[in-house]
Amino acid sequence: MNTFTNDWEFWLDENISPIIAKWLMEEINIKCISFHFLKLNKTSDIEVYNLARSKEKVIVISKDSDFPELVAWKGTPPKVIFLKFGNCSNKKFYEKLKSKIYDAMEELIYGDLDIFEINKD
Structure with missing residues (x-):
């Protein structure tokens, strides 16, 4: 696995709890900010x-x-992690995200992918 560069930022949409940004930043050591804190x-x-x-x-x-559609229509940046699973507890949400976040980073930061989908499984 690559050592990920920390000049990237993750922005979490308003429908994602700000606590996920905190947990994710602790996990991957990359700046993660909720739309709420970005105002x-x-x-x-x-x-x-x-x-x-x-x-x-x-x-x-x-x-x-809308974000994957905007990227498909207007191009990058930004890149997108598109979450295709429904509502769940913050803990369950984080577990689903954590299980795929390194793959997403590899593909989006170092690969050619613009949109990484995380499905409900």
């Missing part, structure tokens, strides 16, 4: 996309299909 929770998806695009090394983690 983006009342901002349109296109505005968030444009802001992330201007910062360049941003990966948006979202359950919202």
